Structure formats: structure tokens, C-alpha cells
Amino acid sequence: MKAIYPGTFDPITLGHMDLIKRALNIFDQIIIAVAENKIKHPCFSLKERVNLIKEVFADDKRIDVIGFNGLLANLVRQQNCNVVLRGLRVISDFEHEFQLTNVNRALNPEMETVFLTPDEHFASVSSKIIREIASLGGDVTQFVHPKVEKALKKKFAI
Numbered sequence: 001m002k003a004i005y006p007g008t009f010d011p012i013t014l015g016h017m018d019l020i021k022r023a024l025n026i027f028d029q030i031i032i033a034v035a036e037n038k039i040k041h042p043c044f045s046l047k048e049r050v051n052l053i054k055e056v057f058a059d060d061k062r063i064d065v066i067g068f069n070g071l072l073a074n075l076v077r078q079q080n081c082n083v084v085l086r087g088l089r090v091i092s093d094f095e096h097e098f099q100l101t102n103v104n105r106a107l108n109p110e111m112e113t114v115f116l117t118p119d120e121h122f123a124s125v126s127s128k129i130i131r132e133i134a135s136l137g138g139d140v141t142q143f144v145h146p147k148v149e150k151a152l153k154k155k156f157a158i
């Protein structure tokens with residue numbers, strides 16, 4: 001059974017990776033679907049985000065990485081995969097996720113969303129916080145894969 005894990009991943013964090021590791025105990029294959037998400041004005045381009053995740057999971061054949069710029073409800077149909085994976089870090093995530101799930105269900109009634117919680121060490125981590133730390137020259141090694149750290153250093157020319 002496969003699941004789609006959508007997100008902006010600007011950039012992917014160890015929190016996301018922890019969630020994926022847990023999901024692989026349940027699903028045989030995970031499709032990481034990177035949303036273009038122009039509303040968020042991502043720091044890394046869609047191509048950069050997709051390539052970075054491909055590099056990070058290069059040795060794991062259970063992971064596919066794709067980019068998309070339409071509705072998640074349509075992507076799910078195109079990929080012939082009705083299960084979407086999302087993470088819940090803290091209680092405040094729930095309200096937003098509840099709304100997303102209900103809207104997605106209205107757009108595509110076949111779709112089901114499965115929630116997992118990452119390790120509590122990553123409960124306060126977000127891509128935005130990591131970008132901020134990296135842009136100010138801080139150490140992000142405990143939050144991101146070394147390849148992501150390298151990409152952040154290059155992006156912010158540290």
C-alpha cells in the first residue's frame with residue numbers, strides 16, 4: 001500500500017524524515033509530493049526542493065519524489081493513491097489539518113488522510129524556523145540532514 005506525503009518542504013527537515021520513517025512501518029511506498037506553493041514564497045525553488053529530497057533518500061527505493069502545482073485532491077487521483085499522510089506536531093496543528101482534510105474530502109470524497117506524530121524532539125521544528133536559524137549563521141545540524149545543511153549554507157552564502 002502506498003501513501004502520498006504532501007508539503008512545501010522548504011526545506012525538508014529531520015521532523016519530516018522522522019514522520020516518513022514511521023510511515024514506512026505502515027506503508028510499502030511513500031510518494032513525497034512537493035507543492036510549488038507560491039503563496040508561501042518558498043526560499044528554495046520547486047526543482048531545488050525536489051532534487052534535495054531525492055538526494056536525501058537516494059538509497060531508499062520505497063520513496064518517490066514528485067513536484068506538483070495543482071490541487072492535492074487532483075494529484076491523488078492522478079497518482080491513483082487515495083491515502084494522504086500528514087504530521088501533527090502540536091495541538092495547534094490540528095485545527096489547520098482538520099480544515100485541510102475536510103476541504104480535500106469535499107473535493108475528492110475518495111481521499112483519506114492519515115496522521116502521524118513525529119518524535120517530540122521535532123515538535124517545535126518548522127522549515128521557517130530552520131531557514132531563519134541558517135540565514136543568521138546558526139547551527140542547524142540537529143534539525144536537518146547534512147545535505148540540506150549544505151544547501152542552506154550555499155543558499156545563504158555562509
Ligand code: COA
Nearest residue numbers: 006007008015016035071072087100103118125126127128
Ligand atoms: N517536522 C517538521 N516540520 C513540519 C512537520 C514535521 N513533521 N510537519 C509539518 N511541518 C512544518 C512544515 O515544514 C511547515 O513549516 P513552514 O510553515 O515553516 O514552511 C509547517 O509545518 C506546515 O505548513 P503547512 O502549510 O500546514 O503545510 P505544508 O506547507 O507542509 O503543506 C500543503 C501544505 C502542500 C499540503 C497544502 O498547501 C496543499 O495541499 N497544497 C496544494 C494545493 C491545494 O490542494 N490546496 C487546497 C488544500 S485545502
